[in-house]
Amino acid sequence: MQCTIKKLPKGQIELTAEVSLDEAKPHLEAAAKELTTEHPIPGFRPGNASYDVVKQRYGEMAIYEHALEPVIRKYYVKAVQDNQIMTFGEPHVDVKKLAPGNPIAFTAVVAVVPKVLSLPDLKKIRVKSELSAIEEKEVDKTVNELRKMRTKEALTDRGVQASDKVVLDMDMSLDNVPLEGGQARGHGIYLDEEYYIPGMREALLGLKPGEQKKFRLKFPKEHYQKHLAGRDVDFAVTVKGVYELTPPGLDAEFAKSLGQESIEKLRELLRKNLEEEAAHKEAQRAENEALEKIVERSKFEELPDNMVNQEVERMIHELKHGVVERGLEFDAYLRNIKKTIDELKLEMAPQAVKRVKTALIVREIGDKENIQADDKDIVAETTKLLNAYAKDAEIQNKVRSDEYQEYLQATLRNKKIVEFIKKATIEGQAA
Secondary structure: OOOEEEEEEEEEEEEHHHHHHHHHHHHHHHHHHHHHHHHHOOOOOOOOHHHHHHHHHOOHHHHHHHHHHHHHHHHHHHHHHOOOOOOEOOOEEEEOOOOOOOOEEEEEEEEEEOOEEOOOOOOHHHHEOOOOOOHHHHHHHHHHHHHHHHHHHEOOOOOOOOOOOOOOOEEEEEEEEEEEEEEEEEEEEEOOOOOOOOOOOOOOHHOOOOOOEEEEEEEEOOOOOOOOOOEEEEEEEEEEEEEEOOOOOOHHHHHHHHHOOOOOHHHHHHHHHHHHHHHHHHHHHHHHHHHHHHHHHEEEOOHHHHHHHHHHHHHHHHHHHHHHHHHOOOOHHHHHOOOOHHHHHHHHHHHHHHHHHHHHHHHHHHHOOOOOOOHHHHHHHHHHHHHHHOOHHHHHHHHHHHHHHHHHHHHHHHHHHHHHHHHHHHOOOOO
16 A cells, blocks of 8 residues: 655645556455345355356456445554554545556545644642632531531521521513513522622512512622623512521530531531532642643644544534533523633633643653552452342443443543642652
8 A cells, every 4th residue: 555644734634546457356356245145146156156257147247345434444544553544534535547458546625633743841830739728617518518408497487587497489681671581480599698689688578478569679799690690670579488497406406417426526527528528629730820821831733623523522422412411501601601602612622722732731641650540449440339239130241341441541541640740740749
């Protein structure tokens, strides 16, 4: 096979290959057999007619056309491997020559994984990890949240008080025009909590079940819906229910309901959990800062468009999952932020570029430092998963598959590389 490679803009190459008749011959013969298996020739068992008989019956061009896909598949892969090219995505193939008695020629345009042209000296990248102490008010807040989760609600017919929960039907309008998405039925408001629209609590005080009221409130200037920020919005509410709230006492009984022997022990546990959560968040922040600094000081070949686009699609998928997890519809979310899906993708593109570059530097540092996932770690993680899904044969088979094992190896390797980067760049990390 003759092969030439031409570099194209936007991280692509054009691979031109010419497959000789001798190289194509086994595929042509196999194609002839397949033709007579699919379309038997009278007097011959399926797949047993000679090449010349098949050529006479169907024409040699039909044999070449049938052999084309396996020829391209084999010699495209061979050309990529022989030239040590790391491709990304599927190639766009164009057949240049396909005629009986002639070599088969084709071109393939494909994106290549860009190289990291230079990395900074990790020793010169310093990131400070600063962990703030947990204050008593943070523990107090968590205790109060736990009390609210166990608060008893009792329906009452009296007027609304500042510590109640109110359930109401609500309609909002701006300049006498109903707001899209501004209608709520059975909307619950806890009056002892700060509502996202200042003045709502005061407007509801004293209202009894069944009563209606109209009032006007100004939306905060920093409100996420820009067309409402700082605007006066009209409200029409009907009170459907008033609930008196009785939280549990701050005593040993409450602590025991949460598995602790006393309020003091409960607070100790909550403080420990808050400290662990804060430490995890700070470690993640410092890791992100270190990776960002390395990306900023590295140089890369041009990124292929489809690599960035794929990362954008991955980010959209993550966002959709998060929106659905919060009980919202993605289309409603887009309407709320006043963006189309295309506008959102365009907005995400710079972050997608950063994510792609981060993945490239992690791989480059791993290669440079010869960091690999240990077999014992892969076995341990596999065993852990198999034990966790001991009763699910389908998942167990998936975990054992070559494809999943490769994924597991890559994931564990990336973790080790990131740990190496953290130790080299973040102050306070073990050397």
